[in-house]
Amino acid sequence: MDKQKWKQYWNILTSNNLGLFGLGILVVFVLIAIFAPLIAPYDPAxxxxxxxxxxNGDFLLGTNDVGQDILSELIYGTRVSxxxxxxxxxxxxxxxxFIGIIAGYYGGKIDSLLMRLVDLVLVIPFLPLMILLAAFVGPSFWNIILVISLTSWASPARVVRSxxxxxxxxxxVEAAKSIGTDVKEILLKHxxxxxxxILLSQFILAASSAILVEASLSFLGLGDPFTKSWGTILYYAQARGAFLTDAWVWWILPPGILLTALVIAFAFTGYSLEEILNPRLRKER
Known part of the structure; x- marks a missing residue:
């Protein structure tokens, strides 16, 4: 891609205040996640x-029921979430x-079969399915990722197929077919x-949704007990009596605010990205 094209994209991004705001928040969260050991004042464990x-001056967000620094938990939780x-x-x-490309390109019975599978995944109640899968496979870091992945692919598949x-x-594409180009080459190059x-915008949406899903599962006690994400912090807060004291102010509100801020940042960034990639969404300049 030439420099002129990148310059055009950069001008579109910088002229979108919401996009810059969302991207800025995402950059802050990424930096916090990368440099968590240097930023956190204490070991969260x-x-x-x-x-x-x-x-207080030593613990900016206080401590939890066992005396662990909540600010340090949140900083390390950013990395996990x-x-x-x-x-x-x-x-x-x-x-x-993969499913969307195969279904859309080949059509016919393959398309019908794969789309019925997509419909099946989409029609099953989302949260009960995730809870059932998470309870079945057990709580762990990779199991949570597996559960979210297995329940989140259907919507992108339908969009890609279209x-x-x-x-x-x-x-x-018709020209490539007419000269006998291999199907794999057509799929990969054309x-x-x-x-x-579309995949980029779907990725932004899926990442935002996955973070919320992880927080929901962890809040229900189905998250990894050995890693502290924002959802795990919320789970321990409600399970250990934060609502019975004024500790909810510094133990429950901060992770909730961070989750909200991160989801909003993804939404704003996704909107700006769609404006860059889809000229029909661009405003007159």
Missing amino acids: ERVGQPFMKP LLIGVIAAFISIVIGC QVLTLKTSGY ILPGVFP
């Missing part, structure tokens, strides 16, 4: 104070992309680049 200490969200979103997009149905009738912009 160590008891460094008295239980239920209110916020982001990692689960990104990995789960990537896996679900890969599955959805785009492939349009792309496979385009002139350059179809996949055409759906890539």
